[in-house]
Amino acid sequence: MPEPTPAAPASCAAGLPTDDGITLLDVHKSFGDNHVLRGLTLHIERGKTTVIVGGSGTGKSVTLKHMVGLLKPDRGRVIVDGEDITDYDRDQLIRVRRKFGYLFQSAALINWLTVFENVALPLRELTRMPEHEIEQRVMEKLTLLHVEKARDRTPPEISGGMKKRVGLARALIWDPTFVLYDEPTSGLDPIMTAAVDQMIIETRDKTGVTSVVVSHDMASARRIADKIVLLFKGRLIFEAPPDEFMNSDNPYVRQFVRGELHGPITGDAAATDDESAAAAAEPAGGNHTS
Numbered sequence: 432m433p434e435p436t437p438a439a440p441a442s443c444a445a446g447l448p449t450d451d452g453i454t455l456l457d458v459h460k461s462f463g464d465n466h467v468l469r470g471l472t473l474h475i476e477r478g479k480t481t482v483i484v485g486g487s488g489t490g491k492s493v494t495l496k497h498m499v500g501l502l503k504p505d506r507g508r509v510i511v512d513g514e515d516i517t518d519y520d521r522d523q524l525i526r527v528r529r530k531f532g533y534l535f536q537s538a539a540l541i542n543w544l545t546v547f548e549n550v551a552l553p554l555r556e557l558t559r560m561p562e563h564e565i566e567q568r569v570m571e572k573l574t575l576l577h578v579e580k581a582r583d584r585t586p587p588e589i590s591g592g593m594k595k596r597v598g599l600a601r602a603l604i605w606d607p608t609f610v611l612y613d614e615p616t617s618g619l620d621p622i623m624t625a626a627v628d629q630m631i632i633e634t635r636d637k638t639g640v641t642s643v644v645v646s647h648d649m650a651s652a653r654r655i656a657d658k659i660v661l662l663f664k665g666r667l668i669f670e671a672p673p674d675e676f677m678n679s680d681n682p683y684v685r686q687f688v689r690g691e692l693h694g695p696i697t698g699d700a701a702a703t704d705d706e707s708a709a710a711a712a713e714p715a716g717g718n719h720t721s
């Protein structure tokens with residue numbers, strides 16, 4: 432029964448809400464002849480943490496960029512907080528982006544500014560907020576993330592984990608509804624990874640923020656996720672709460688969780704080329720095994 436390009440995608444038929452959180456409906460995106468997203472349907476639930484996992488080059492970062500309108504789909508819809516933003520122009524998108532904090536993989540801090548000035552930057556550039564209010568807001572975020580003592584240091588003077596925290600403080604400066612984290616723990620040691628995970632959990636619990644986290648790290652995904660989503664060849668092939676995900680019999684999930692060299696993801700099961708591998712993934716699209 433599954434159609435390659437369903438008019439009413441499986442997750443809608445399954446009754447998932449599209450008026451709250453973030454929903455991607457049957458999104459396709461190509462760069463030249465590189466067909467990256469191939470009918471991605473994904474729902475991000477409000478107030479929850481969704482972790483997106485999948486191999487390198489599957490389209491995880493491209494997926495995040497569609498959520499904030501940095502990329503537009505060739506086909507399909509993107510719905511944010513009840514608004515269909517797919518055809519929005521620049522000004523409309525600027526308004527929608529105020530709802531988002533985006534923690535880039537590199538933290539993207541400016542090395543010659545202090546921690547305080549890095550976090551204050553969006554407020555200085557985009558508002559006429561008085562200095563005492565900027566001071567109050569920035570210190571509130573630095574305190575939330577336990578980096579208030581580093582306010583006068585510059586990024587080269589602080590550790591990698593602290594940089595991630597400062598990057599998050601800046602992402603949270605607008606009190607966003609949604610925070611997108613692209614690989615927040617890559618390159619960090621296990622202790623620092625646990626600290627960043629703790630920060631993501633605390634931020635959700637203290638602010639009620641809706642989080643989308645792209646990660647390669649299954650231990651971390653298990654700690655922070657309310658739901659884990661596996662992408663493969665630009666489609667969602669499995670989603671489930673962490674325990675169910677880790678124990679799933681789905682052959683794609685099993686190969687990914689166990690980090691096995693052989694299996695459907697590496698194309699040495701039934702599927703051998705890109706098209707047949709994606710086709711093999713189709714029947715599992717958007718399904719839970721529960």
Ligand SMILES: Nc1ncnc2c1ncn2[C@@H]1O[C@H](COP(=O)(O)OP(=O)(O)OP(=O)(O)O)[C@@H](O)[C@H]1O
Pocket residue numbers: 462465467485486487488489490491492493494
């Ligand atoms: N702006 C762009 N122009 C052209 N190709 C792009 C662009 N952005 C992404 N791509 C291509 O899209 C594919 C998916 O990229 P994406 O960055 O989403 O992968 P990813 O799943 O995040 O991988 P990784 O885990 O390595 O970060 C890659 O082949 C990439 O080269």
Ligand SMILES: [Mg+2]
Pocket residue numbers: 491492493613
């Ligand atoms: Mg990426």
